[in-house]
Amino acid sequence: MMQKKWFKLFIWFISTALFFAASSIVIATYSPAPTEQQTMQYMSGMMSAMEKSLMGLSMSIEGDVELKKIISEVSSVTTTLVIVSIVTGDYVRRSRRKKNG
Amino acid sequence: MNVKFDFVMHWLWTIAFALLALSGLTMVGAKFSWIMNNDIASADIIHRILAAIFVVLTLISILYEIIRGCKNNDKKQAWMIIGKSGYQLFTFITTLIFIITGIIIWVCMDTNMAAVAFCLYIHEKLTYIVVGSLIWHIYEKCHALIWPKKAVARSRIKK
Numbered sequence: 001m002m003q004k005k006w007f008k009l010f011i012w013f014i015s016t017a018l019f020f021a022a023s024s025i026v027i028a029t030y031s032p033a034p035t036e037q038q039t040m041q042y043m044s045g046m047m048s049a050m051e052k053s054l055m056g057l058s059m060s061i062e063g064d065v066e067l068k069k070i071i072s073e074v075s076s077v078t079t080t081l082v083i084v085s086i087v088t089g090d091y092v093r094r095s096r097r098k099k100n101g
Numbered sequence: 102m103n104v105k106f107d108f109v110m111h112w113l114w115t116i117a118f119a120l121l122a123l124s125g126l127t128m129v130g131a132k133f134s135w136i137m138n139n140d141i142a143s144a145d146i147i148h149r150i151l152a153a154i155f156v157v158l159t160l161i162s163i164l165y166e167i168i169r170g171c172k173n174n175d176k177k178q179a180w181m182i183i184g185k186s187g188y189q190l191f192t193f194i195t196t197l198i199f200i201i202t203g204i205i206i207w208v209c210m211d212t213n214m215a216a217v218a219f220c221l222y223i224h225e226k227l228t229y230i231v232v233g234s235l236i237w238h239i240y241e242k243c244h245a246l247i248w249p250k251k252a253v254a255r256s257r258i259k260k
Contacts, residue, residue, distance in 0.1 A: 015246065
């Protein structure tokens with residue numbers, strides 16, 4: 001696997017991403033204090049995150065009674081579904097093991 | 102093609118960590134937000150989804166190590182992300198700190214700001230240390246970056 005070209009390309013890609021992360025830390029640490037414009041851009045990004053992110057979405061759900069009802073109904077059967085799927089998966093594995101000897 | 106479990110876990114974990122690092126750094130502050138062009142909303146969603154994947158991958162690895170321990174299997178697994186010594190031990194400890202502080206940040210965001218502030222500080226500084234250590238890890242394992250064609254050509258020259 002390690003000798004495949006596409007995998008080498010992937011390793012190069014990931015390494016580059018990590019080098020980018022490391023160099024961005026160095027650049028950000030030693031760069032001068034952010035300008036007012038940069039701070040405003042960051043703040044507006046944060047504000048839009050409040051509206052669009054999972055955190056913001058969870059806040060908007062508070063007012064939606066129908067969606068809240070659906071979520072509570074769905075989450076009530078989740079545990080049962082997980083248990084049933086684990087038991088079914090285990091049954092299938094065991095029955096196949098028996099068949100294959 | 103024989104692909105081993107620890108090999109798959111290593112690379113899945115690497116992808117998750119690289120994306121977590123980039124999306125996390127974007128949210129650190131105004132000095133960092135250029136990394137994702139001030140798109141904090143995307144960074145937030147990417148960071149949360151990948152954090153869940155990261156936790157699942159780590160838990161699977163821990164369970165795998167526990168099962169191996171129960172079976173008295175001492176065979177060295179070179180690709181495993183966690184282990185008893187060296188970089189594997191470092192990854193194990195830092196991952197646990199990342200997960201614990203991350204959970205506290207996520208859960209206490211609306212209730213305990215003191216705990217969130219403390220955990221954010223640890224989470225952020227640990228990121229710098231771990232990203233630095235990853236550069237060292239890449240440097241140590243840089244033979245993995247050698248392009249296969251060249252390797253074949255070199256072996257032919259030697260012959």
